[in-house]
Amino acid sequence: MRKSIAIDMDQVLANFYKKLCATCNEHFALGYTDEQFLQTRPQDFPPEQGKRMLELMNEPVYFRDLEVLDADAAAVIVKLQENYDVFIATAAMEVPGSFQAKYDWLHEHFPMIDKQHIVFCGTKSIIHTDYLIDDSPYQLKAFKGTGILYTMPYNEHVEGYTRVKNWQEIATFFEKQLVK
């Protein structure tokens, strides 16, 4: 039986933090580099800045012009679809204004994803696939299948998951699963 894979969007398909870094620098007169910003945690920002960041992210076009994180992702997904059912599962309920932009972004950059295979959710405990590729240890812990952690500076301390750091490693991981 074909197995299924759910793929997170931000920091797995889309370079969300790059845009968020520029937004924070602009709105709060900060000077983070992209690399520095990836080391920040939400609690490093005063609550009023956190609240403002959510408001900005909730604007209808905020997620529409994110860069693709890894140029290999689209080709790897097409290859994965030969042997797996591929879904997109993105936590979007904190920023409901982002729904349409995220949907349109996926259609532009990953048109091979059937729209029936897109899920906007809160907790990923509800996702019923065999695998979930995510940068969030919190979501992987809630998920009931096999979690694959997409390495980011803010999750480097986390143990207990298979790690990937780019889409070529994702391709290799799933090729190996097929010959097991």
Added chain:
Amino acid sequence: MRKSIAIDMDQVLANFYKKLCATCNEHFALGYTDEQFLQTRPQDFPPEQGKRMLELMNEPVYFRDLEVLDADAAAVIVKLQENYDVFIATAAMEVPGSFQAKYDWLHEHFPMIDKQHIVFCGTKSIIHTDYLIDDSPYQLKAFKGTGILYTMPYNEHVEGYTRVKNWQEIATFFEKQLVK
């Protein structure tokens, strides 16, 4: 361990068909009663009308002012939450323009639902709960847990599922599960 329930929106929580009937009568100069409209099938409409219906549904406010289908639903959900994790799972990917309206509608009429427990999806094969209450045999067939069919005229011929025809019956069904 607490079990989980996913609840569909249209024709389980929201009276979508009532508005769609009025929309069709208005735009296509038809004269359906609500009862007659519930007996129609998509293929009863010419393709250009089906296309136009989708366009109208995709307008940002279309789903915002639907009536609640059953006035008992909110109280029953509050009661269910004592013993079950309750999620909302709505197929929305054909009408991405509806996301925000559906989200706001839920918040207005069912504020007891944690936003982390809301899912906008395509196929409900991806929903990982113990139960799904839905009016669509197609979605119940895709779902991997126990399906509960919310009776509507267009699904009366379907066999193989526990049926409920209102929210009091849903309350009774889940009370019985607890004493099993």
